[in-house]
Amino acid sequence: MEYGSMLHFANFSALFLCAVLKFPQISLLFKARSAAGVSLYSLLLELLGFIVFVNYQMYYDYPLPTFLEYPILIAQDVILLLLILHYNGNLKQILIYAAVFVGLWNVLTIEKWVIDLAMSLCTFISASSKLAQLQCLWRSKNSAQVSTLTWALASYTCMARIFTTVVTTGDTQVLVRFIAMTILNLWVTFTVMYYKPSSKKQD
Known part of the structure; x- marks a missing residue:
């Protein structure tokens, strides 16, 4: 398979999977009518990381297919x-969070140094979101309401984005972010599997 075909597949698969990435997790919460084991702090940090990442990509006019899934992920995270x-x-409290995130969206691109600084912190922010979810799982020792499928798909999409970043922009900051996110997403995936109350239970 040529690089062009591989790039097209990686972009398409990442976009398609991200379009449904959070659906298993949303479905689990609906069924359980409980958010036990799901870290609010982790979700807020993830949203923050997504907002910074999208603004950075848009500010530098990176190819749309390399980050198109992130607005979709933001919408799913809001749900x-x-x-x-x-x-x-x-x-x-949703009104407070909405005001903060809308304000942040508008502030990030006021100056070049602001978006560059935010992006330099983005990996740390996104990594903190994964560590917050891990901490939540370690504390509760129960992942019944946490979707294994969602975290496994997140791991794949980050791996796909490592490839697309190398082939297209070669941006070191973006590449480091995706490598770190792949490792942490896999860690959360295995932790979720470990703490499932029953191996027969499916997402």
Whole structure:
């Protein structure tokens, strides 16, 4: 398979999987009517990382196919945020989070140094989101409401993005971010599998 075909497949597969990435997790929360084991802090950090990443890609006019899935992921994370706040009885807080994230979106691209600094912190922010979810799982020792499939798909999409970044932009900051996210996503995936209450249970 030529690089062009491989690049097309990697872009398409990452976009397609990200379009449904959070659906298994959303479905689990709906069925359980509980957000136990799902870290709100992790989700907020992930949203922050996504917003910074999308703004960085747009600011430097990177090819749309290399980051098109992120607006879709942001929308899915917002749905998850609504569900978590609802099941935790804190739905009114959504107005505060919305104001913060909208304000952040507008501030990031005011100056070049702002978006560059934000992107340099993006890997740390995104890594912190995964570590927060791991901490939540270690504390609860129960991953019944955490989707194995969602985290496994997230691991694949990051691996696909390592390839597309190398072939297209070669941006070192972006590449380091995707390598770190692949490792941490796989770690969360295996932890979720380890803490499943029953091996017969499926997402």
